[in-house]
Amino acid sequence: MKYFNEAAETMPLDQIRALQSEKLVKQVRHVYEHCAPYRRKMEEKGVTPDDIRGIEDLHKLPFLTKYDLRDEYPKGYLAVPQKDCVRIQSTSGTTGRRVVAFYTQHDVDLWEECCARAIVAAGGTAEDVVQVSYGYGLFTGGPGLNGGSHKLGCLTLPMSSGNTDRQIQFMMDLGATILCCTPSYAAYLGESLKEMGIKPEDNPLKAGIFGAEPWTEEMRETIQKSLGIKAYDIYGLTETSGPGVSFECQEQQGMHINEDHFIAEIIDPDTGEVLPEGSKGELVFTSLDKEAFPLLRYRTRDICILSRKKCSCGRTFIRMTKPMGRSDDMLIIRGVNVFPSQIETVLLKEGYAPNYQIVVDRVNNNDTFDILVEMDDELFGDTVSAITGREKALVAAMRAMLGIGPAVHLVAPHSIQRSEGKAVRVVDKRKLVTDSQWKG
Numbered sequence: 001m002k003y004f005n006e007a008a009e010t011m012p013l014d015q016i017r018a019l020q021s022e023k024l025v026k027q028v029r030h031v032y033e034h035c036a037p038y039r040r041k042m043e044e045k046g047v048t049p050d051d052i053r054g055i056e057d058l059h060k061l062p063f064l065t066k067y068d069l070r071d072e073y074p075k076g077y078l079a080v081p082q083k084d085c086v087r088i089q090s091t092s093g094t095t096g097r098r099v100v101a102f103y104t105q106h107d108v109d110l111w112e113e114c115c116a117r118a119i120v121a122a123g124g125t126a127e128d129v130v131q132v133s134y135g136y137g138l139f140t141g142g143p144g145l146n147g148g149s150h151k152l153g154c155l156t157l158p159m160s161s162g163n164t165d166r167q168i169q170f171m172m173d174l175g176a177t178i179l180c181c182t183p184s185y186a187a188y189l190g191e192s193l194k195e196m197g198i199k200p201e202d203n204p205l206k207a208g209i210f211g212a213e214p215w216t217e218e219m220r221e222t223i224q225k226s227l228g229i230k231a232y233d234i235y236g237l238t239e240t241s242g243p244g245v246s247f248e249c250q251e252q253q254g255m256h257i258n259e260d261h262f263i264a265e266i267i268d269p270d271t272g273e274v275l276p277e278g279s280k281g282e283l284v285f286t287s288l289d290k291e292a293f294p295l296l297r298y299r300t301r302d303i304c305i306l307s308r309k310k311c312s313c314g315r316t317f318i319r320m321t322k323p324m325g326r327s328d329d330m331l332i333i334r335g336v337n338v339f340p341s342q343i344e345t346v347l348l349k350e351g352y353a354p355n356y357q358i359v360v361d362r363v364n365n366n367d368t369f370d371i372l373v374e375m376d377d378e379l380f381g382d383t384v385s386a387i388t389g390r391e392k393a394l395v396a397a398m399r400a401m402l403g404i405g406p407a408v409h410l411v412a413p414h415s416i417q418r419s420e421g422k423a424v425r426v427v428d429k430r431k432l433v434t435d436s437q438w439k440g
């Protein structure tokens with residue numbers, strides 16, 4: 001089996017463009033008529049649905065950002081009656097004004113098809129046993145790959161994340177052939193198997209579908225060796241449905257974007273200008289079929305390059321590089337999206353001054369996450385046990401806000417280096433992606 005949906009995945013470019021144009025015109029009318037904030041944004045830009053006659057008019061539409069979505073939390077951008085929705089998912093790592101993504105049954109179906117396409121591109125068929133070790137719940141990773149695996153007809157193991165002993169037991173006992181999880185968890189599973197004396201050739205896996213966080217070619221190499229598999233990348237955002245907006249094929253050279261459902265643009269993050277193919281810039285998505293939570297020109301903040309160079313797999317969909325960075329300050333730590341502003345909010349609420357530094361590193365393919373927080377003179381004079389107690393309380397408050405627990409270190413007053421310009425809040429020592437790895 002080469003494709004899940006051959007007609008779509010190998011469609012000639014002129015047909016892709018025609019299909020996108022036709023769907024875009026309808027989508028713009030749908031949001032204009034059913035979603036007040038979109039209508040307002042379009043009116044502010046002086047655009048009406050009549051101005052959008054095809055993809056050549058896409059640039060006339062305003063951009064949509066995470067801030068727009070948060071401002072209208074929770075239902076402002078819902079474009080169908082709530083009774084027509086069957087599901088929500090939500091962004092990780094933010095409390096309060098999270099982005100809530102709504103789905104009709106049609107939206108779930110198309111999302112699951114995108115994930116099924118990714119599984120087939122990784123060599124999957126209905127004979128496979130798919131172990132889904134992404135988190136389930138509000139996070140889109142588990143539900144997305146779970147749905148894709150069902151759609152393809154695979155036996156699906158809904159493991160969710162964590163409980164490594166049980167993961168390995170089920171993998172071995174039920175003969176899992178495809179593993180879906182974050183790349184860091186895949187690397188960890190590889191190490192755990194080794195510690196248990198299970199050689200790469202002795203596990204039943206043949207492929208893995210890994211995403212939700214940045215990972216390098218070196219990490220791919222490590223995972224492939226330690227698990228004895230081929231490791232494929234998958235990309236997506238909660239806002240675009242979840243994983244499966246794009247996925248790698250056997251070539252492992254960038255991710256094909258499902259262009260029958262999404263239009264991708266690359267823009268200059270500072271000016272918003274649309275850049276030609278091959279330029280490095282911010283990825284922007286327009287969803288063409290999503291009913292409940294449509295996106296017009298959504299700014300992902302992920303920096304990458306697109307390429308239409310022919311791919312030997314036969315798919316005609318444009319390819320994107322792995323994200324090479326962000327145009328905002330969001331960090332992805334152990335698969336969870338973390339904004340420095342959330343950390344600052346916790347510190348202020350707990351009565352600390354905003355003198356802190358976040359230090360992120362990757363040791364043995366696992367993210368380390370430390371927060372240094374300066375004490376004031378009074379606190380500094382406290383007993384060691386009182387300070388340790390405060391550190392523990394801060395870890396709990398951070399965990400409640402972020403969904404993951406950092407190591408918190410209360411440090412002496414004025415010990416964090418002051419900078420002359422903007423404070424250096426984040427020291428990210430992980431060397432994640434370099435553009436030299438992209439061969440187009």
Ligand code: DLL
Nearest residue numbers: 092141211212213214234235236237238242243323
């Ligand atoms: O991470 C959806 C997902 C789940 C993708 C499972 C792949 C697999 P969010 O939590 O909303 O959604 O985070 C979206 O994660 O803007 C990227 O910065 C980052 N990201 C997602 N996939 C990749 C990837 C899910 N393959 C944000 N490589 C996005 C690098 C990725 N970064």
